[in-house]
Amino acid sequence: MSETAFITIKNLSIGYNSRSGDVIPILRDVSLDIRRGESVGLVGESGSGKSTLALAGLGYFKRGLRVLDGSVHFNETDMLALGRDDLQRIRGGQIALIPQNSGQSLTPTLRVGKQLIEALRLHSDLNSKNFNSRVVELLEQVRLPDPMAMIRRYPHELSGGQQQRVAIAMALAGEPEALLLDEPTTGLDVTTQAHILELLRDLARDRNMAMLYVSHDLGAIARVCDRVVVLYAGEIVLHGSAVQVLGKPRHPYARGLLSSIPRLNQTSMPMSLDGRPPMPGETINGCAFSDRCVLSDEKCTTSSPPLLALESGEEVRCYHSNLIDRIPINSKKVASFRKSGEVQIAAGLQRLAISYSKPSFLTTLFKKSSQPPNTVDNINIDIKKGETLGLVGESGSGKSTILKAIAGLISPKAGKIILDGTIELSARVEDRDAMNLRKIQLIFQNPDDSLNPRHTVGQILAQPLRLYFGLKGNILRQRSADLLDRVRLGAHYLDRLPSQLSGGEKQRVAIARAFAADPEIVLCDEVTSALDVSVQAAVLNLLDELKTEQKTTYIFVSHDLAVVKAISDRVAVLYQGRLCEVGPVNSVYQAPFHPYTDALLGAVLEPDPYITPVLSADDIVELSPPAKGCPFQRRCPRKLGTICETETPPGRQIGLGHIINCHIPNNEL
Amino acid sequence: MVTVTINSYKTNNRAIMVILDVLSRPSGAVGLFLVLLHLILAIISPYITPFDYKLQNSSLMLTPPDALHLLGSDHLGRDIFSRTLMGGREALAVTGIATPIAVAWGGFIGILFGLVGGRVDEVLMRVVDAFLSLPWILKMLVLIVTFGTGMEVLIPTLAFFYGIPVIRVARAATHDVIARDFIWAAKARGHSRISIIRSELLPNVLDTLMVEGAMRWSWMLLAFSSLSFLGFGVSPPNPDWGLMISDARGFMSFAPWGVIGPVIALSSLIIGINLTADALAKSLGIDRAQKAPV
Known part of the structure; x- marks a missing residue:
C-alpha cells in the first residue's frame, strides 16, 4: 500500500441553482483520500449525496450540478481542469464505474463478447488479434461459467448476477487502477449479492485497486471496505475504519x-x-x-x-x-409476546398451483402434452389468526405470485384458497363478494407506484372507506384523519399529494389505506424493500403495532431474511414456487436446515466486518422449475443422487409445525 | 379521536399551478399571447374592421398597401386588412367545436381499447391503422363532396377524422398507467371497472389528452384552411385565410400583398398553438423531448 493518496477529494462542494436562482448545495465541504489497494465505503440514505460524490470522482456531474468549491485529483491529475477528451481517456481506462443496474448499462443488441471487445478497443493497448483471448480471460476472472459460450450470448439471456459480472469484466477491460461502485449489488438476490461482493473483494486485493464503494447497505460495506465514510445531508459526519464505524x-x-x-x-x-x-x-x-x-x-x-x-x-x-x-x-x-393459544385458521392454501404459461394455439391443435411445469406448485399452508407468516425466497421463487393469487389478481390453475376455515374464495377478484374482499388487503412494494399520483392522501383513503363502508362528507374525513393518526401521520396530510411526501410517509399512507378496510388479512409484498433502512425499521415497527391493535394476520413477503425474521411468527421458504421449509421462525433460522435455507442464510450480509458469508451454492436461479424431483436439485450442495431428480422430496416433520421438504434424512439435515 | 383541520396544508389548485408554469416559460407566454390575441380579434373584429369585408370597389382593384388600406386590396377591390381580421372567425369556430369532440370520442375509444386489450384491441387497431394510412384530404373530400360544405358537415367530418389519431395516443397513455400498482390496488379492493376508469385511470390520461388536443387543434386549423383553399371550406363572400390565399394566388407575380396578411395570420395562430402545447406538455411533466445525455 503506497502512502500517497491516489484519489484526493478536497473541500468539495457541489450544488445547483434553483429556479429562483438560489444556490442549493448537495455536498458541503467533503474531503476524502483513497490510497492504492484501499477500499472506502460511502454510506448514507437516499438524498445524502453519495452518488454525486462517487461520480465527482470521475469528474462527472449530473446535468445542472456544478462545483461550488474544492478539487478532485486522480493520480495527481486535476479532474476538474481536464477537457472532454482527456477525461474520456481516464474514465473507463484508469478509473472505471460499475453502476447499480448493469442490465441496463449493457447494450441489448450486442453479444457479450462484442461489447467486451469494444471496451478493449477503447481502453487497452492490446493488439486486436489478442482481443478474443483477453475477453475469455476477463470472463474467467469474473468467475462466469463457460466463458466461451458466454461470449455468444445477448445480455437478456443472462441472469441479473451474470449481467453484473459482465459489467465488472467490462470495467476491468481497461486495467483500471481505481473502481467506483455505485450500489453494485442493490436489487440482486442475497446469494448473488454475496458472490459478487466476494468477487469484488478478491479483484481489488489481487490488482491492488483503489475502490470507492457507494451503498446504503451496511452489510455490503462491511464485507468489502477497509474504511467507511458516513454522509448525512451532504456532509461527512463520521469517518473511520470499517471496524470502528460498524462496530462502535x-x-x-x-x-x-x-x-x-x-x-x-x-x-x-x-x-x-x-x-x-x-x-x-x-x-x-x-x-x-x-x-x-x-x-x-x-x-x-x-x-x-x-x-x-x-x-x-x-x-x-x-x-x-x-x-x-x-x-x-x-x-x-x-419483541411483543405472541400468543399461540388461538388456533383459528385465518386462511388456508390447499394444493395451490399457478401457471403463467397459456397453451399456445399450435400445442392445443396438436394436443402436445409437454406442458411446462407450473410456476407455483403444491403449496399447502394454513395461516393462523393473528400470526405473521413470512414468505422468503429469491426472485422468481413465486412469493409475490402467491400473494396475487390470494388477492384474486391471478387465477390459480389448481387448488383452493380458504378464508376463515370455511369460505372457499373465488379465483377472480370480480367474483368475490364485498365482505370477503374487505377482509383481504394488499400493500405493495413501491408506494410511488401504488398511490395514484393525481389523488390527495384524503382521496386515496376515501376509496376503501367509501367502497366498503359507504362513508361520506365529514364522517369520511374524520375517519381518514383517524387512520392517518394510526400510522403516525397528522391530519394535515389529508390534502397533500403523494409527490409531496417522502418514501416512508408514502408507505404509511399505503398502510393506512389497507387498514381503512378493517381487514383480517393483510398481504405485504416487499413493503420495505424500496425504503431506506431507518425508514424500514419504522415501517416494520408500525406494522407490528398495528397488528397488536387490530389482531390482523399478515402474510409478509420479502427477500430479506433478517427483515422476515424480525416480523414473522412463522416462515415459509420457497424456491421455484415450491415449498422447501415451513416452521416457526426460531426453528427455521436454526439448524437443522433445508439445504436451500442454509444457502440463503449463509449468504446474508451482516453489518459486521467479522462475519464472513458462507457460499455453499452457486447463484444462478433456473429460468423454470425442473419437471420432476426437488426444485433445488441443480444448485443443491448436498444432493444425494438421482432420487433428487426423479422424486418429489417428502415433507419431513422436524419439530412442532416445522416441516422440511428434502430427501436427506432428519438426523443428517 | 383527532380533530380534523380542513386544508391546513397549503395546496394550490393544480390547474392554476400548471397555467402559471406555462406562463413562466418563454414558449408558453409567447404562444398563449398569440392564441389569445387571435381569439380576441376573432370576437371583436366585426366592430373594429375599417371597411366592410364584402364591400367591392372596382376602382381599387389590386392596389398596393397604403395608409388607408393597410394591406392593400384584392382583385375585387376589397380591403385585405379587414378581410384578414375577419378571416379566422369561421375557422376558429369550426375547429373550436370539432377539436373537443375529436379528443372526447378518440380519447374514449382509445382508453377502451387500452383497457380491453388482447385480440379485440389488436384487430381494431389495424382498422385504425388502415384509416390513418389514407391521405386525410382524400377521406375528407369524399364526405364533403357527398354531403356538401357548411358547418354542419365540416364539424362532424373534422371531428371524426381527427379523432382517429387520438385513439392511438389515448391507448398508449392508458397502457402506461394500466400496469401500475395503484390500478392493481383498486382492482384488488374490488372497485368496478367503471369506477377504476373514472377515478384512477382518467386523471392520469387527461394530461396527455390535453396536449394531444392542442396539437390536433393546430392540425385541424391547417386542414380547414386547406379545404377553404381548395374551395370546400368557407363559401364566398365570407372571408377565410385559406380562401384568400387561394384567391390571391393568381396575382402573386404582380400583387404579392394579397397573401401576406392571411399567411401571417394563419401561421402565427398555428405557431402560437404549437408553442402553447409544447409548454403545456413541459408543465404537465409529460414532455419526452429531453436533451440527450451525450
Whole structure:
C-alpha cells in the first residue's frame, strides 16, 4: 500500500441553482483520500449525496450540478481542469464505474463478447488479434461459467448476477487502477449479492485497486471496505475504519442507522430512527442531525459542529461523541409476546398451483402434452389468526405470485384458497363478494407506484372507506384523519399529494389505506424493500403495532431474511414456487436446515466486518422449475443422487409445525 | 379521536399551478399571447374592421398597401386588412367545436381499447391503422363532396377524422398507467371497472389528452384552411385565410400583398398553438423531448 493518496477529494462542494436562482448545495465541504489497494465505503440514505460524490470522482456531474468549491485529483491529475477528451481517456481506462443496474448499462443488441471487445478497443493497448483471448480471460476472472459460450450470448439471456459480472469484466477491460461502485449489488438476490461482493473483494486485493464503494447497505460495506465514510445531508459526519464505524460508531446518526438494521441473531424488532434528513436547500441551524438526535442540546441547534479528529483516528462531526455510549447500538425493545393459544385458521392454501404459461394455439391443435411445469406448485399452508407468516425466497421463487393469487389478481390453475376455515374464495377478484374482499388487503412494494399520483392522501383513503363502508362528507374525513393518526401521520396530510411526501410517509399512507378496510388479512409484498433502512425499521415497527391493535394476520413477503425474521411468527421458504421449509421462525433460522435455507442464510450480509458469508451454492436461479424431483436439485450442495431428480422430496416433520421438504434424512439435515 | 383541520396544508389548485408554469416559460407566454390575441380579434373584429369585408370597389382593384388600406386590396377591390381580421372567425369556430369532440370520442375509444386489450384491441387497431394510412384530404373530400360544405358537415367530418389519431395516443397513455400498482390496488379492493376508469385511470390520461388536443387543434386549423383553399371550406363572400390565399394566388407575380396578411395570420395562430402545447406538455411533466445525455 503506497502512502500517497491516489484519489484526493478536497473541500468539495457541489450544488445547483434553483429556479429562483438560489444556490442549493448537495455536498458541503467533503474531503476524502483513497490510497492504492484501499477500499472506502460511502454510506448514507437516499438524498445524502453519495452518488454525486462517487461520480465527482470521475469528474462527472449530473446535468445542472456544478462545483461550488474544492478539487478532485486522480493520480495527481486535476479532474476538474481536464477537457472532454482527456477525461474520456481516464474514465473507463484508469478509473472505471460499475453502476447499480448493469442490465441496463449493457447494450441489448450486442453479444457479450462484442461489447467486451469494444471496451478493449477503447481502453487497452492490446493488439486486436489478442482481443478474443483477453475477453475469455476477463470472463474467467469474473468467475462466469463457460466463458466461451458466454461470449455468444445477448445480455437478456443472462441472469441479473451474470449481467453484473459482465459489467465488472467490462470495467476491468481497461486495467483500471481505481473502481467506483455505485450500489453494485442493490436489487440482486442475497446469494448473488454475496458472490459478487466476494468477487469484488478478491479483484481489488489481487490488482491492488483503489475502490470507492457507494451503498446504503451496511452489510455490503462491511464485507468489502477497509474504511467507511458516513454522509448525512451532504456532509461527512463520521469517518473511520470499517471496524470502528460498524462496530462502535461515534456519531449518533451512524448509531441510529446501525441499530435500525434487522439482524439474524436478534429476535426483536430493530429500533427506528425517527424524523427525516433535511432536504437540499432547507435551512439548517447548527448540526444537521440535531432535530433527530437524542444527545442534542442548545449548542447543537445553534452552531454547526466541525469535523473533529479523534485519537482513535476517526473523524466525527459531533460535539457529544464522548457521550455516544448513552445510545444503545442493539435493539433493546423486547419483541411483543405472541400468543399461540388461538388456533383459528385465518386462511388456508390447499394444493395451490399457478401457471403463467397459456397453451399456445399450435400445442392445443396438436394436443402436445409437454406442458411446462407450473410456476407455483403444491403449496399447502394454513395461516393462523393473528400470526405473521413470512414468505422468503429469491426472485422468481413465486412469493409475490402467491400473494396475487390470494388477492384474486391471478387465477390459480389448481387448488383452493380458504378464508376463515370455511369460505372457499373465488379465483377472480370480480367474483368475490364485498365482505370477503374487505377482509383481504394488499400493500405493495413501491408506494410511488401504488398511490395514484393525481389523488390527495384524503382521496386515496376515501376509496376503501367509501367502497366498503359507504362513508361520506365529514364522517369520511374524520375517519381518514383517524387512520392517518394510526400510522403516525397528522391530519394535515389529508390534502397533500403523494409527490409531496417522502418514501416512508408514502408507505404509511399505503398502510393506512389497507387498514381503512378493517381487514383480517393483510398481504405485504416487499413493503420495505424500496425504503431506506431507518425508514424500514419504522415501517416494520408500525406494522407490528398495528397488528397488536387490530389482531390482523399478515402474510409478509420479502427477500430479506433478517427483515422476515424480525416480523414473522412463522416462515415459509420457497424456491421455484415450491415449498422447501415451513416452521416457526426460531426453528427455521436454526439448524437443522433445508439445504436451500442454509444457502440463503449463509449468504446474508451482516453489518459486521467479522462475519464472513458462507457460499455453499452457486447463484444462478433456473429460468423454470425442473419437471420432476426437488426444485433445488441443480444448485443443491448436498444432493444425494438421482432420487433428487426423479422424486418429489417428502415433507419431513422436524419439530412442532416445522416441516422440511428434502430427501436427506432428519438426523443428517 | 383527532380533530380534523380542513386544508391546513397549503395546496394550490393544480390547474392554476400548471397555467402559471406555462406562463413562466418563454414558449408558453409567447404562444398563449398569440392564441389569445387571435381569439380576441376573432370576437371583436366585426366592430373594429375599417371597411366592410364584402364591400367591392372596382376602382381599387389590386392596389398596393397604403395608409388607408393597410394591406392593400384584392382583385375585387376589397380591403385585405379587414378581410384578414375577419378571416379566422369561421375557422376558429369550426375547429373550436370539432377539436373537443375529436379528443372526447378518440380519447374514449382509445382508453377502451387500452383497457380491453388482447385480440379485440389488436384487430381494431389495424382498422385504425388502415384509416390513418389514407391521405386525410382524400377521406375528407369524399364526405364533403357527398354531403356538401357548411358547418354542419365540416364539424362532424373534422371531428371524426381527427379523432382517429387520438385513439392511438389515448391507448398508449392508458397502457402506461394500466400496469401500475395503484390500478392493481383498486382492482384488488374490488372497485368496478367503471369506477377504476373514472377515478384512477382518467386523471392520469387527461394530461396527455390535453396536449394531444392542442396539437390536433393546430392540425385541424391547417386542414380547414386547406379545404377553404381548395374551395370546400368557407363559401364566398365570407372571408377565410385559406380562401384568400387561394384567391390571391393568381396575382402573386404582380400583387404579392394579397397573401401576406392571411399567411401571417394563419401561421402565427398555428405557431402560437404549437408553442402553447409544447409548454403545456413541459408543465404537465409529460414532455419526452429531453436533451440527450451525450
